[in-house]
Amino acid sequence: MKPYTIEIHNDGLLVFTINRPEKRNAINYEVMAGLEEALLLAADDQVKMFVVTGAHDQAFCSGGDLSSFHHLKTEEEAYTMLNRMSNLLVSLLFLPKPTVALLNGTAVGGGCELASSCDFRIARTDVKAGFIQGTLNITTGWGGGTILSEKLLPADAMKMLMEARLFDTVDLMEMGFLQSTFSGDPIENCRKFLNRMLVLEVEVLKAYKQLYINKWKYTGVQERIEQEVRNCSVLWQGEAHHRQVAKFLNK
């Protein structure tokens, strides 16, 4: 069975679901391939909006699969993996249609980077989310730090990155990381959140999204992300990072 599903609904929602609940929906190479496939399908005219979520109710996404990526030791090895995922986050950021991260559970590390690359983030009231990369002696390696800095006020973005901890939905709403919270069925609530937008023509939605894409192109987001990925790759090869990952895997 594939570790993801892609569904295209009649109302124009494309729903990409990471389906590895036993690993808290951690992202491995197969999930990356799935996201690549979903982004290609999103070009179809019948797709109005792109939704990314996780299977079951424990996790949205726990970031990179630490057991799969633990063997990447050198800067260049790390860069190859980080760069592939950062390209996906850039594609999501620049997708000419609205995108939503539907937080059905915890979002940790790269899971928060994935969520940041979406235009809207909505979460079940009891979930927690945080950029915990600092506790692993790395920074955001998929470009999510740069993307977060485009979405939040500087002090709030820096607080989330530098405190490297999980926040509850009250704090996440206050900082502007979340746009809405819900209890009950995630897809139903996602539809409620998107209700007004879904009735508009896709060309109108695309034209508004283009305003932001133009700005991000003008301010060199992609170049800044490349720098972020490079910086993380350098930290990745350090002994301190590998020690922290081994600690998690051996717990």
Ligand SMILES: CC[C@@H](C(=O)O)C(=O)SCCNC(=O)CCNC(=O)[C@H](O)C(C)(C)COP(=O)(O)OP(=O)(O)OC[C@H]1O[C@@H](n2cnc3c(N)ncnc32)[C@H](O)[C@@H]1OP(=O)(O)O
């Ligand atoms: C690599 C890219 C980098 C980036 O650029 O951003 C990152 O993403 S770094 C961040 C990596 N992620 C983490 O450090 C998170 C690690 N996970 C957790 O902290 C917790 O699992 C959780 C997400 C808070 C959920 O906690 P809980 O519900 O208590 O579950 P468990 O901890 O018992 O986990 C169950 C099961 O899943 C495995 N797991 C969880 N996360 C990952 C992961 N990221 N990679 C690989 N495996 C993961 C965990 O090991 C357990 O497995 P088993 O012991 O085999 O049951």
